[in-house]
Amino acid sequence: MLNADDKLQLENKFPELKIKLEQPTVDNTYITISNLKGNKNLELLLGDNEDFDSVNSLPLTELIFLEDFIGIYYENQLEIAIRGIDNISRGRLFSFERNNKEIKITMSFKQKKIEAILSTMEQTYISRIQTLLSTNGRRxxxxxxxxxxxxxxxxxxxxxxxxxxxxxxxxxxxxxVDSVDYNPQFGLFKRPRKMPEYNELTLTYKTYQPELIEYYKIAKQMTYLPFKYLCYFHIIEFFMDKSSYLEAKEKLKYIISRPDFHYNMDEYISNVVNNLKEEVANNIIIKSSTL
Structure with missing residues (x-):
């Protein structure tokens, strides 16, 4: 059972952190640790000597805790706790863990090379920390x-x-995969396509629209088909609007750059307006026919 000496030892090692010893009953004590760098809302919960030993071996004051999801930054690297968002992904991650496999990723990011490893077998700092989060009921x-x-x-x-x-x-x-969600939803199970034999991947960094990624994740988890359809439709709708905009932009640039634009301005502007009306009308018809 944890006691005041354990609390004092942690206070001496981590003077910047807030450490409390709680004793809800006579034979039950636990220690909470808060004021963590980067995320003041997080709290670690130590319930026994095993938790104490785990925390005591962590460089807590050197870690920056991410605000948006469970992860830490230290020594120019990130550790992010992740989850599979559907049955297929969860099953494959479990298979990786069972067979001691990992995926290695190489990517160019901001004119530098970064390396990422999707690991289920390495005992990382964040995997140890996650078991101590007071909000993580699963421990x-x-x-x-x-x-x-x-x-x-x-x-x-x-x-x-x-x-x-x-x-x-x-x-x-x-x-x-996604950052850890404490209330995961389970999606439909589908027959997966065959897994590739390789486990190393070179990616190109691309900036995806965050809203579209969220719609895609929700659709992957959704079991009710009409809602799944609406999520996918929002993605298609975005590119329909963008495609119409780009086409109208190219037509406008072409007209403005014509040598006789200033001499026939009224005619060209009228053509531009009519083209825009036509694009809007076509877009509305396409959207209406898909709903």
């Missing part, structure tokens, strides 16, 4: 995505990077 850890050669300035774009890696993993391996 268990998830697979870890380790991203190396990241600077502290890059942290503001980690969500975009995670979206890129997640979407490309889904395309290549049929594994759709």
């Amino acid at each position: 268990s850890s998830s697979p870890t995505l380790i991203i190396k050669n990241i600077t502290e300035k890059d942290l503001s774009e980690i969500r975009k990077l995670l979206n890129c890696i997640s979407f490309d993993l889904n395309f290549n391996f049929g594994i759709m």
Whole structure:
């Protein structure tokens, strides 16, 4: 059972952190640790000597805890706790863990080479920390995505990077991952396409629209087909609007650049207006026919 000496030992080792000893009953004590760098809302819960030993061996004051999802940054690398968002992804991650496999990813990001490892077998800092989070009722850890050669300035774009890696993993391996969600929804189980034999992947960093990625993730998890359809339709709708805009833009640039534009301005402007009306009308018809 944890006691005041354990609390004092942690206070001496981590003076910047807030450490409390709680004793709800005579034979039950636990220690909470808060004021963690990067995320003041997180709290670690130590319930026994095993938890104490785990925390005591962590460089807690050197870790920056991410605000948006469970992850840490230290020594130019990230560790992010991830989950499969559907049955197929969860099954494949479990298969990786059972067979001691991992996926290695190489990517060019901000004119530098970064390396990422999707690991289910390595005992990472974040996998140990996740079992101590007071909000994690399961008291268990998830697979870890380790991203190396990241600077502290890059942290503001980690969500975009995670979206890129997640979407490309889904395309290549049929594994759709996301940061840890404490209330995962289970989607329909489908027959997966054959897994590729390789476990190393070179990706190109791409900035996906965050809203579209969210719609895609929700659709992957959704069991009610009409709602699944609406999520996919929102993605298609975005590109329909963008396609119409780009086509109208090209037509406008072509007309403005004509040598006789200033001499026949009224006629050309009338053509532009009519083209825009036609594009809008076509877009409305297409959208109406799909609903």
